[in-house]
Amino acid sequence: MTSIATGLAQALPKPRHSSEHEEQRAQQRGPRIVSANQIDETQIVLRAHGPPPYLNRAGWRPRAPEDFGDGGAFPEIPVVQYPWGKNDAASKSNALVVQVDAEGKVDYSAIARQGHSSDRIIHASFKDLIPLRQRAEAGDLDLSRPSQEEVAATAERTKNALAALVSGAVAAQKPKNVNVGGRRDPTFVKYTPSAQMGDNSKSRIGS
Secondary structure: OHHHHHHHHHHOOOOOOOHHHHHHHHHHOOOOOOOHHHOOOOOOOOOOOOOOOHHHOOOOOOOOHHHHOOOOOOOOOOOOOOHHHOOHHHHOOOOOOOOEOOOOOEOOHHHHHOOOOOOOOOOOOHHHHOOHHHOOOOOOOOOOOOOHHHHHHHHHHHHHHHHHHHHHHHHHHOOOOOOOOOOOOOOOEEEOOOOOOOOOOOOEEEO
C-alpha cells in the first residue's frame, strides 16, 4: 500500500491548494452565531433592525421604535403598539425646570404654582406676608373714599361689561337658520300636472 501511494504521489502533479486552506474557507463562509468572547477585532458584526419577514413573525413583538422600521403598526400582532413615537403618555413628565430670579437665586415658587392656572395669585415668598402699606416699594397709598364721579364711572363700566356678556349669551341661544323677523308676504306657485293616466286637470295656483 505504501508503494502504491508513493507511486501515485510521484505520478500525479502537485496540488495547487492544500486542504488546510479549504477548511478555513469553509468555516468563514456565511453568517455564524458566536458568543461575545469569540468575536475578534477583524470580524464585522451586522445588527439587523426592523421587523422580520412577513411569514417569520410568529412570537415576535415590536417593542422599540426600530422594530417598526419606516412604517406603521402591525395589525396581525395583537399587542399595544406605538409606532412613530405616538405614546405621548410615556413622554410626559411632571419634572420642573430650575428657574432663577433677577438676582440669580433659585426660584422655588414654581413648586407652589405647579398644578394651578396662570391667573391664580399664589404667595410663595416671605415679602408676601408683609402688609401692603408696610412694604418699602409700596409708596404712598391713597385710602380716601372715592368721589361720586369715580363711583358713577366705575358703575357705568361694570354695567356695559355685564350688558355685553348678557347680549352675547342671548345671541348664542338664538337659532341661526330661522328668520325671527316680521311676517313674510305670501308666495304663490303655479302647478301644472302632467297628462298621465288620463288626467286632464288644468294648472293650479297654490300659496
